[in-house]
Amino acid sequence: MDFDAASRGGDPNRFGTDAFYAALGRAFVAMCAVIPVLFAIEALDVWLAANFDVTVGIIPWDIQGLDGVFFGHFLHDGFDHLYGNSMPLILLGTFVLAAGARRFLFSTLVIMFISGLGVWFTGLPNTVVVGASGVVFGYLGLLLMRGIVERNWWNFAVVLLVGLLNGWQLIGILPTDARISWQGHLFGFLGGIVAAILFRRRRPRHDDPYAPESTLSLP
Template identity: 60%
Template sequence: MASDIERQSDPTRFGTEAFYASIGRAFVAMCAFVPVLFLIEFFDKLSGNRLDQEGGIRPHHIDGLDGIVFAPFLHASFDHVLANSIPLILLGTFVLADGGARFWITTAFIAIVAGVGVWFLGDANTVVVGASAVIFGYLGVILMRGVVGRRLWYIAVGLLVALLYGWQLFGVLPGDPDVSWQGHLCGFLAGLVAAVLFRRRRPRPVEHVDPLSLGSDLS
């Protein structure tokens, strides 16, 4: 059985001081990252949207494969960045709070899977940019972590954000030609898988063995 001190020092245990400290640090980090996206969009506008054209994903085009790396940092407009900012901060905070290394490998996995999905399934006459595929991936991570780790607060956070931005959830289905539903769907599925692949392994409890009882069995 874990002691009270061990419980309070566990950043994954809801309600502990370590948990709130981890959430706070992650929130500050995500808030600091969003201005970078606005800065990139600023330079994109100065270049006449050249960054989008050269760094976005161009489905079915070999020269558009590098967009898998760059597209999550690029956006079609400042409104596009703004629309992604709040859900990115909220969902990214809870994904990051579970560990920096796990956050980066999870993010990379989501971006690559979603990007490859867009490249194979997207319209060849489009250029796809935006962090929304990663955002949907984070939503998948949070929901699946709640199921796999039996952490109800994870599920509650995922459902709350889903309700707040419920109109965006329809982005996983074909509809608006200006919305990459392929990226959203592949990102969400990648998030579900990432939550299982990169989940936190908790050590198994060590059973206490009474040497006196062993001696009695051998006698």
């Protein structure tokens, strides 16, 4: 048996293997399915005139707006806002999800919590913050740090690609006068870094180059 060929075809965490591309394809389909859900939420908000943004968005320093730390990421200030987040969410989310569904879920929860709580503590009072851009920047930070702690160069390639395509958006982590929650972007990015460290894939300690990598044990 050609063990080298078998290893290339069977390791979903090794760039270039058949399993890697299969995982990437499944992740892309799954992320594409998420976007219609977000559009359905926005359409329902408009149709019912429910004003979900104020009801369950993040309202800094207001206890009633604390539930937005979780729910605010699913809401948007109109369809244009959602359109702007959709493509980077699909692109970055695909590569994050391809590394494992459980790691994706736990990493996303960490990013949402740190981003949302950061906005709640540092945002301007009497404002409402909504949108998935904190998660987008979280995935960006996660892939960047994952490339460092796991020494996977293709993670850097993804971050570089996103930087080339949407480099102007990276200034979103800096304070601006625009109606942009730079706090959500910044804390989302930091949340991604934390998630990459917490849920990193550990390399085997022995010298077998084809041994499967182990992952951090999750509850």
